[in-house]
Amino acid sequence: MGVPYIPVRGLAGTDVFKRRDDMLIAPNPFDPSEETVVALAQNPDVAILHALRADRDGNALLRKHGEDVMIAQASHRVIVTAEEIVNRVTADDEGGQFISAINVTAVVHAPHGAHPTAVPGRYDTDRDHILEYVRASTGDDAFRAYLAKYVLGKSEAEYQALVRGGVPVAGGGGS
Amino acid sequence: MTNAVACNTAELLAILMSREVRDREISACGAISMIPASAMLLAEATHAPNAEIIVLGSEQLSRDLGKDIHFLSQRGKLDLFFHSAIQFDAEGNFNLHVIGDPNRPDVRMPGGYGSGLMSYTAKRILFFRTEHTRRTFVEKVDFVSGAGRTPPSIRRPQEPFLIFTPLAVLRFDRQEGRYSLASVHEGHTPQEVQERTGFSLGSLDGVPVTPPPTNEEITTLRTVVKQRMIETGTYPEWAVTELQPA
Numbered sequence: 263m264g265v266p267y268i269p270v271r272g273l274a275g276t277d278v279f280k281r282r283d284d285m286l287i288a289p290n291p292f293d294p295s296e297e298t299v300v301a302l303a304q305n306p307d308v309a310i311l312h313a314l315r316a317d318r319d320g321n322a323l324l325r326k327h328g329e330d331v332m333i334a335q336a337s338h339r340v341i342v343t344a345e346e347i348v349n350r351v352t353a354d355d356e357g358g359q360f361i362s363a364i365n366v367t368a369v370v371h372a373p374h375g376a377h378p379t380a381v382p383g384r385y386d387t388d389r390d391h392i393l394e395y396v397r398a399s400t401g402d403d404a405f406r407a408y409l410a411k412y413v414l415g416k417s418e419a420e421y422q423a424l425v426r427g428g429v430p431v432a433g434g435g436g437s
Numbered sequence: 438m439t440n441a442v443a444c445n446t447a448e449l450l451a452i453l454m455s456r457e458v459r460d461r462e463i464s465a466c467g468a469i470s471m472i473p474a475s476a477m478l479l480a481e482a483t484h485a486p487n488a489e490i491i492v493l494g495s496e497q498l499s500r501d502l503g504k505d506i507h508f509l510s511q512r513g514k515l516d517l518f519f520h521s522a523i524q525f526d527a528e529g530n531f532n533l534h535v536i537g538d539p540n541r542p543d544v545r546m547p548g549g550y551g552s553g554l555m556s557y558t559a560k561r562i563l564f565f566r567t568e569h570t571r572r573t574f575v576e577k578v579d580f581v582s583g584a585g586r587t588p589p590s591i592r593r594p595q596e597p598f599l600i601f602t603p604l605a606v607l608r609f610d611r612q613e614g615r616y617s618l619a620s621v622h623e624g625h626t627p628q629e630v631q632e633r634t635g636f637s638l639g640s641l642d643g644v645p646v647t648p649p650p651t652n653e654e655i656t657t658l659r660t661v662v663k664q665r666m667i668e669t670g671t672y673p674e675w676a677v678t679e680l681q682p683a
Contacts, residue, residue, distance in 0.1 A: 270511070270554070271511055271554070271557055271558050271592065271593075272553050272554035272555075272556075272557035272558060273553040273554065273557065274557070274584060274587045274588075274591040274593075275530075275581065275584025275586070275587050275591075276552075276553055276581045276582060276583060276584055277534075277539070277580050277581040277582075278553060278582075281539065289590075295590060296590060296591075296592050297588075297590040297591060298591075327501075327503055328503070329504070
């Protein structure tokens, strides 16, 4: 949208304001007897979004639900990771939300790239892995162990092999 | 044995809250809201056949709303929203964020969103809690996720909110800024409820007994509602575990 801030109803009197400086209470300029929350625009430097498919120009079909398109429109740079790369993605494609290449900085072919979350119709949430991650996140040592096991020094192929029980990802990623 | 005793806590709360769902209104609950979901489905199966029901965690009953539920509520068109919290305090504030020091919390809860927005914009709010203890009903919450009272400059429905617990129904009057006991369930006394609440509930005289669950409500919950939850992908595992055999 490109707006500097946006008004929203709610939150008045909460401790949220003690912990954030990007929201405040301000009068409605059209009716000063009313006050609302005014929230500062959030413009991430980089957004990384996972797509069902993308083309080489950067046109992509993002997940059907959620705020991915809005995040892409708000961010300065957008990296799209995609289950598959196809010749052309258009606004008429079904199964997801279209995002134009004009918003996209880079495209990465990353089959199974949403792991451990799901891509509906392709693969389910890996609940065991999420539980493992949650357990690891309760302490610094446990988290370092998690990073050593799955992330640091691991290639994408090695990560996918680890989490898929050694089964390599097929080209299209579909299952 | 009375019917109230025969129900488990989840069933009791679902039945009592179902009575607050009105026909032809729009009622909604957020994700991970099994008891409210069953309450709304019970209302639909009994006194509110034309109620509009939104269960955000459900495969089939979430109505593909996405952001629409937020906009609907911001426009003031959401009639009823269900809410839980880990703490409530004497000022009518509730906490759905953290227990302990917010900078180093003992427990961190997921509830930032619904607390701060839906509880200010939905016309009526029903809270529920599966325990009634002094650790839940405290003098002062550890973190204010939603305020009981706000200045007049904040445009907000002023309907009292209700809290349903295994012991009683509490009512908070936003204008007067105080709690009262709306009713106490069979088998409990106002004195017992006050004893287990960390702030004043006002007068304990003349508090009515909560009308206990009827056989029809219990049977419908355990048959029609249970089946509907299973068929629509609305917390089917919970329905099988928590809703007892008919």
